[in-house]
Amino acid sequence: MRKSALFNRLAVLPLALISVFAQAAEETEATLNAYAAGYVAGFTCSATFNGNKNAEQIREHELGGIYPLIAERVEQLTAEVNQQHKWVRVKYDNGARERISVWRPKLGCVDLPVGATLEAERHLANPFATSPTPAPDSGAPWQLDETPLTEAQQQALAAVVEQAFSKHYGAGARTSAVIVATPEHLLAERYLEGFTPETAQRTWSVAKSIGASVIGAAAYQRLLEVSEPAALANWSHPADPRAAITLENLLHMASGLDSNQAGNRTDRVYMGGGLVSDTATETALEVTPGERWKYANNDTMLALRTLRERFATLDDYLRFPFVALLDKIGMQHTYLETDWQGDFILSSQVWTTARDLARLGVLHLNNGVWHGEQLLPEDWLAYISSEAPAQPPTGSPGYGAQWWLYNERFPELPDDTIAARGNRGQFLVIIPSRNLIVVRRGYDFAGQAGFNEHDFTRDVLRALATKTAQ
Incomplete structure (x- = not known):
């Protein structure tokens, strides 16, 4: 098998961990x-x-x-x-x-x-009842009327973006938005007809990386430490071995908890009206915490539940992600949804725009600084980009702290490439060595080959390396 064909296959395989639903x-x-x-x-x-x-x-x-x-x-x-x-x-x-x-x-x-x-x-808790309607997206922090690209680079990049709105990157692909950006410039931006920069759609599992960013903001404010036990009240009995689960275990998808055959199947919470506290906190250990990597929505929900139990009131907890992070970086068209008792379902249920995702990427490229204010720990990008002790199987990207790692397993991308990845083709790709962000949103069809973000990102990089007119 030729190398390019092999890596095309490998790039598609991890989507099975997110969007293919095993028999339950x-x-x-x-x-x-x-x-x-x-x-x-x-x-x-x-x-x-x-x-x-x-x-x-x-x-x-x-x-x-x-x-x-x-x-x-x-x-x-x-x-x-x-x-x-x-x-x-x-x-x-x-x-x-x-x-x-x-x-x-x-x-x-x-x-x-x-x-x-x-x-x-x-x-229902409603701490933002008097909040004004979000203003139209201003385009900050980017210089919208400028581009650092040559005409040849612009043409090459436009051709790649055009392919993203076809079936070129997957038979079941259905793209709704694409952004390629640096912290200073939107290099490319395109939307499906009827969509605008203010059109929010569900992130699915990209929410996990947003959730990790909220945890990062809490860590910066010393509300918690990732190395500490999660210390959930539900696990507080002296005989409960779940007391050994750390917040870091949860961020690494290594809690060791039983999450059924497919850890991405949390239907009772996602569409059944179930509670995080009735599902994720009730499961028993299968293996020692930290021993096994297993993609599990519950681990993300438990990480945020850990943060909730650090707050005195529910309203304070619900305000925190916005006050500490989202509002500060201009993610004004982002909605963090909860269950009916107020637990964030940050394993999937976030609605946001392509630009707001790109802003989160900019924050990480800037090592957690926004307009001179430190919002995340200075080493947070390095932390989430470091391989967890237990890793996904060969053929998948690696895993850090709620972010996927395109490391040496994928030689067509820089080794420091990380990605937030979600069902139906949601992607936020960050490449620090290139100072680059790639966002793709979509409505890919279940059961068909979805959008191949690896190949798209590779082609974006090639377009940006264009030297002369084609």
């Missing part, structure tokens, strides 16, 4: 119906009120090409959208039951549990 324990018909209704309610709510999308866009992008587990059921459901009070309701089981999702400023939509009615809305 069989759910009842009642549960599957509730999941489907919750999926429609939650995604319709978030896409409407976070992303300002219309019903046609939602049906095509958010509800099309999705999980086989519920895809056919989703097609049969209709959402009732209340624009005035910002909630969505989906009736199912011939109208006998309903699922409801309610929007809150900055916190996006929260899915109420099965059996809950709109009366439950008044019991």
